[in-house]
Amino acid sequence: xxxxxxxxxxxxxxxxxxxxxxxxxxxxxxxxxxxxxxxxxxxxxxxxxxxxxxxxxxxxxxxxxxxxxxxxxxxxxxxxxxxxxxxxxxxxxxxxxxxxxxxxxxxxxxxxxxxxxxxxxxxxxxxxxxxxxxxxxxxxxxxxxxxxxxxxxxxxxxxxxxxxxxxxxxxxxxxxxxxxxxxxxxxxxxxxxxxxxxxxxxxxxxxxxxxxxxxxxxxxxxxxxxxxxxxxxxxxxxxxxxxxxxxxxxxxxxxxxxxxxxxxxxxxxxxxxxxxxxxxxxxxxxxxxxxxxxxxxxxxxxxxxxxxxxxxxxxxxxxxxxxxxxxxxxxxxxxxxxxxxxxxxxxxxxxxxxxxxxxxxxxxxxxxxxxxxxxxxxxxxxxxxxxxxxxxxxxxxxxxxxxxxxxxxxxxxxxxxxxxxxxxxxxxxxxxxxxxxxxxxxxxxxxxxxxxxxxxxxxxxxxxxxxxxxxx
Numbered sequence: 460x461x462x463x464x465x466x467x468x469x470x471x472x473x474x475x476x477x478x479x480x481x482x483x484x485x486x487x488x489x490x491x492x493x494x495x496x497x498x499x500x501x502x503x504x505x506x507x508x509x510x511x512x513x514x515x516x517x518x519x520x521x522x523x524x525x526x527x528x529x530x531x532x533x534x535x536x537x538x539x540x541x542x543x544x545x546x547x548x549x550x551x552x553x554x555x556x557x558x559x560x561x562x563x564x565x566x567x568x569x570x571x572x573x574x575x576x577x578x579x580x581x582x583x584x585x586x587x588x589x590x591x592x593x594x595x596x597x598x599x600x601x602x603x604x605x606x607x608x609x610x611x612x613x614x615x616x617x618x619x620x621x622x623x624x625x626x627x628x629x630x631x632x633x634x635x636x637x638x639x640x641x642x643x644x645x646x647x648x649x650x651x652x653x654x655x656x657x658x659x660x661x662x663x664x665x666x667x668x669x670x671x672x673x674x675x676x677x678x679x680x681x682x683x684x685x686x687x688x689x690x691x692x693x694x695x696x697x698x699x700x701x702x703x704x705x706x707x708x709x710x711x712x713x714x715x716x717x718x719x720x721x722x723x724x725x726x727x728x729x730x731x732x733x734x735x736x737x738x739x740x741x742x743x744x745x746x747x748x749x750x751x752x753x754x755x756x757x758x759x760x761x762x763x764x765x766x767x768x769x770x771x772x773x774x775x776x777x778x779x780x781x782x783x784x785x786x787x788x789x790x791x792x793x794x795x796x797x798x799x800x801x802x803x804x805x806x807x808x809x810x811x812x813x814x815x816x817x818x819x820x821x822x823x824x825x826x827x828x829x830x831x832x833x834x835x836x837x838x839x840x841x842x843x844x845x846x847x848x849x850x851x852x853x854x855x856x857x858x859x860x861x862x863x864x865x866x867x868x869x870x871x872x873x874x875x876x877x878x879x880x881x882x883x884x885x886x887x888x889x890x891x892x893x894x895x896x897x898x899x900x901x902x903x904x905x906x907x908x909x910x911x912x913x914x915x916x917x918x919x920x921x922x923x924x925x926x927x928x929x930x931x
């Protein structure tokens with residue numbers, strides 16, 4: 460029992476942080492104390508998670524593996540970035556940060572469980588709690604005004620996800636008497652041709668697609684991102700999707716492998732639709748957060764298309780693409796935190812006109828991060844895109860390859876519009892002074908990207924064996 464409690468300690472720290480942040484009595488002038496407390500608790504949890512990375516946090520329901528460690532490290536990295544970048548905004552706008560920090564720890568807690576889960580009940584609870592924490596932040600982002608349509612729709616879809624996950628769990632428990640992935644995998648193997656099996660698998664898959672914002676559920680996430688405050692936007696772009704991707708791979712490889720052939724065409728259709736809708740949607744708006752929201756649909760569509768067979772090479776190619784995307788998106792969010800007016804971060808593209816004249820360093824780095832997102836050499840995004848395209852070429856998916864290259868040109872047009880506004884328009888906005896911490900965050904991110912792109916053979920060779928362990 461003591462040993463199990465020790466292995467559970469990273470999550471116990473997160474639980475304590477959530478309880479203190481969400482249910483304690485707080486004062487408005489304690490913003491910096493809130494972030495200081497959150498950073499300390501996250502650092503302790505991170506240290507314990509690294510020490511016990513190969514130990515299951517909940518014996519019998521989860522498992523420790525090198526594969527899970529990769530996504531857990533990305534989850535913690537996103538948490539640290541958000542705490543570092545968001546603290547001054549909450550203080551400047553006199554808004555309580557305890558809900559934000561509490562939801563961040565909720566996402567960390569249940570994201571950690573989702574990544575390491577080998578039990579459908581734990582997976583369902585984790586997904587539901589991540590949906591709830593996302594909704595709480597979106598509602599708080601409405602700033603006490605009338606709840607927006609996007610937030611209401613997100614709540615409705617959250618209830619639908621809860622119904623599907625709970626329903627699938629109850630039915631499978633009734634059939635199998637257990638919810639462990641290994642037991643359920645055997646059930647799917649024995650009943651892989653039945654309609655009921657297909658329906659149950661679909662009920663488990665759709666909540667993941669919703670949280671990732673893939674088509675046809677993209678509209679809710681994209682609309683919510685367009686109206687969210689910048690800290691909430693950055694949170695939704697960095698933390699939940701990391702946990703959901705890790706949990707989705709675990710679910711498919713450890714449990715749904717027998718029925719994956721039934722879903723191959725479905726996965727391809729979802730991926731191609733997401734790529735096309737994401738590229739076109741990014742070109743159709745003037746809200747910069749919505750542009751990047753639709754762009755994320757495009758990028759996740761490519762990762763999903765590459766991942767669809769769930770072979771070691773497919774998982775490796777998809778995860779390399781995701782890692783490159785996350786690193787570039789860290790940089791994009793840091794740049795957006797550096798551009799504000801009268802304490803408020805900017806929404807509309809027209810508000811960024813001529814930013815390069817006043818903030819040349821931030822503007823140039825934002826252009827570099829967008830080039831990386833687009834997959835242009837010599838940036839790290841090129842390694843991710845090359846990994847995905849190379850996988851499609853090796854498996855002779857030439858029409859899909861041509862489709863991706865065409866949509867990449869469409870998305871490139873959206874990014875060029877942002878570059879045009881940043882660098883070639885006359886400045887009309889007076890930007891606030893940039894915190895030195897923003898420059899530090901951008902510089903560190905750029906240095907990390909440079910190191911990884913200059914030594915790709917080292918980290919790619921290290922990552923591949925870690926990712927392949929999920930199939931063991």
